Amino acid sequence: QKEVEQDPGPLSVPEGAIVSLNCTYSNSAFQYFMWYRQYSRKGPELLMYTYSSGNKEDGRFTAQVDKSSKYISLFIRDSQPSDSATYLCAMNPQGGGGFKTIFGAGTRLFVKA
Amino acid sequence: EADIYQTPRYLVIGTGKKITLECSQTMGHDKMYWYQQDPGMELHLIHYSYGVNSTEKGDLSSESTVSRIRTEHFPLTLESARPSHTSQYLCASSEDWTQYFGPGTRLLVL
Numbered sequence: 671q672k673e674v675e676q677d678p679g680p681l682s683v684p685e686g687a688i689v690s691l692n693c694t695y696s697n698s699a700f701q702y703f704m705w706y707r708q709y710s711r712k713g714p715e716l717l718m719y720t721y722s723s724g725n726k727e728d729g730r731f732t733a734q735v736d737k738s739s740k741y742i743s744l745f746i747r748d749s750q751p752s753d754s755a756t757y758l759c760a761m762n763p764q765g766g767g768g769f770k771t772i773f774g775a776g777t778r779l780f781v782k783a
Numbered sequence: 784e785a786d787i788y789q790t791p792r793y794l795v796i797g798t799g800k801k802i803t804l805e806c807s808q809t810m811g812h813d814k815m816y817w818y819q820q821d822p823g824m825e826l827h828l829i830h831y832s833y834g835v836n837s838t839e840k841g842d843l844s845s846e847s848t849v850s851r852i853r854t855e856h857f858p859l860t861l862e863s864a865r866p867s868h869t870s871q872y873l874c875a876s877s878e879d880w881t882q883y884f885g886p887g888t889r890l891l892v893l
Contacts, residue, residue: 672825674825678823702880704881706884711886711887711889712886712887713787713789713873713875713884713885713886713887714826714873714884715883715884716881716882716883719881758826762880767814767831767833767877767879767880768814768816768831768875768877768879768880768881768882769814769816769828769831769839769841770880771828771880771882772825773825773826774825775823775824775825776823776825
């Protein structure tokens with residue numbers, strides 16, 4: 671079983687929709703949770719990160735962590751065609767350097783104009 | 784935007800050739816990483832470095848080698864390329880656990 675599971679999609683939504691992207695994980699040691707966005711033929715770029723449980727909002731993006739369920743989510747409000755990309759979740763145990771980060775396989779999102 | 788650069792962006796090469804993928808960052812980060820990414824698959828860590836003269840192998844077995852002689856530079860070398868090395872190679876750097884990625888090198892070995 672993979673430590674981090676992420677539905678590969680693709681997920682196709684109309685412009686303006688609310689998008690929900692999710693990951694589940696099995697390692698209870700994970701404390702840092704990240705979302706990266708990767709456009710085609712580019713490297714991943716860090717969107718948001720949260721520590722432990724709770725919510726974090728940044729503009730149209732909200733990251734949510736539920737450690738009791740080992741489940742994290744990224745919500746995108748008022749989705750735009752420019753949001754079309756692959757979204758990778760990533761997790762890291764407390765005290766671990768970046769070399770302990772585990773990435774999900776990514777969910778491909780298409781936002782139709 | 785992260786200041787991390789990779790060259791070449793695309794490389795097509797024959798089996799048995801020696802290749803070096805370049806990675807440079809201008810953020811002064813001590814930690815640097817090399818990942819392999821195949822379509823629809825997770826990023827797999829193949830090498831990392833804590834700082835100058837420090838290199839470690841990652842979780843994914845790799846026939847490549849790396850060096851870290853300068854803080855800003857972390858090249859990856861394949862002594863003898865094989866078709867199984869065909870993949871995208873991503874370089875990243877970090878100050879802590881949040882990593883900044885370069886644009887990647889797409890390698891095709893014929």
